[in-house]
Amino acid sequence: MEKQFYLNYAKLAEKLATQCNVKIREYDQRDQISFTPYIYNVCSANCRFCSEKLVRDGNVMVCGDLVGDYRLRLLDVFDQVKKRPLFLSLSGKEPTESPQQLETILQCANLYDNITDRVMYTNLSGFGRDFQQLRDIIVDGGLTRIECSRHHYDEDVNQTIMNFRNRYQIKTNECFENTVRQLLPLVDLKMVCVIQKTGVKDYDDIIKYIQFARRIGVKNLVFRELAMFDDSIEDGVTTKYIEENRIEIMEILQALDKEAFQLTNITKGYYYFSFGYKYQGEMNVSFEMSDYEEMISKHYGDKIYKLILYPNGKLCTDWNMKGEIELKDLRL
Ligand code: SF4
Structure with a gap:
């Protein structure tokens, strides 16, 4: 059953679609499967809201080598x-x-022709250290898009949120901007900013962030809301941070200057909504919300939406290894 939070966004989507004469595109997951070969390491950052640190139903994810x-x-x-x-x-x-x-x-993926998108979600730290090595990997591997996290236009504020470890130069705007400029001719790139009270928090910040991206040459941006979850996520520092610093994108959408932002598309995913705007006729700016409980309930249904292969070889239909599935039992 759809949760109230997701339903509120469904209502907003209907309202905006009618007002702006835009169709809601339902992301048809019956056909496409999202597959994550999970990459496990000590992340170069330590974001205050990192979902990898959340503990659900007492299960801590253990990946192993x-x-x-x-x-x-x-x-x-x-x-x-x-x-x-x-x-x-x-x-x-x-x-x-x-x-x-x-x-x-990527080498294995290249042996198959059913892969429509190869998208990497990254904070770019490895590129800041050895650009050439990663350049070759993504170009040879046919990467389709990079979605790179950067949560503030001011490097100091960004650092208070992302907490890059000392040795990573990507924490400076100089390194970040140079890296993005080198990537732009190679691959589609979208900058991702999670809105939160300690960072980009209101309409003015949104505009400053867009100007920051435009100065670097980026035309595609997404502002994401901190994910919504319920009591199955245990209390802890990360949970508390998320609860205290959530800002609903609904508030931001209502504050948008309608002259500058034109709604061009709405996507209804199986646990998220995306509202896509053209900003001043040249930048693609999306606002996205996601509801973890909606996602989890879908992952435990009959239909396969998601597959995750953990480094230890476990294949799962959900993010905490509870939804383990044998390959032979995969009914597609
Ligand atoms: S970049 Fe931040 S959110 Fe992503 S895995 Fe690292 S600590 Fe977590």
């Missing part, structure tokens, strides 16, 4: 889902800090 025959295990999964369109999500901890695993995944 890469299973000995990782490449074979990966190929088995790709083989099993080769008849379905696949969205390949390169994520987990920080993908650019595990270049060899990243290369293995």
Whole structure:
């Protein structure tokens, strides 16, 4: 059953769609499967809201080292889902800090022609250290898009949120901007900013962030709301931070200057909504919300939306290894 929070956004989507004469696109997950070969490492950052630190129903995710025959295990999964369109999500901890695993995944993916998107979610730290190595991996691997996290235009404020470890130069705006400028000719790139009370928090900040991205040459941006969850997530520092610092994008959407922002698309995903705007006719600016409880309930239904291959070889339909599934039981 859809939760109230998700329903509130459904209502908002209907209202905006009518007002702006825009169709709501339902993301058809019956066909496409999202597959994450989970990349596990010590992340270069330590974001205050990092969902990897949340504990659900007493289960802490334990990944372990890469299973000995990782490449074979990966190929088995790709083989099993080769008849379905696949969205390949390169994520987990920080993908650019595990270049060899990243290369293995992309090399295996290149053996299949059902993969529609190869998207990497990253804070770019590895590029800041060794651009050439990662450049070759993503170009040879045919990466489709990078979604890079940067949560404030001011590097000091960004650092209070992301807490990059000392040795990572990407924490400076100079390194971040240079890295993004080098990537732009190579791959589609979207900057991702999570709105929160300690960072980008209101309409003025949104405009300053857009100007920051425009100065670097980025045309695609997304502002995300901190995820919504319920009591199954245990109390802790991260949970408290998220609860205290959430800002609903609903408030931001209502404050948008309608002359500057034109609504062009609304997407209804299986646990999220995305509201896409054209800003001053040139920038694509989306606002997204997600509801973890909605997501979890879908992951435990009959239909397969998501597959995650953990480094230890476990294949799961959800993020905390509870939804483990045997390859032979995968009904697609
Ligand atoms: S960059 Fe991503 S994985 Fe790393 S701490 Fe931040 S949210 Fe977590």
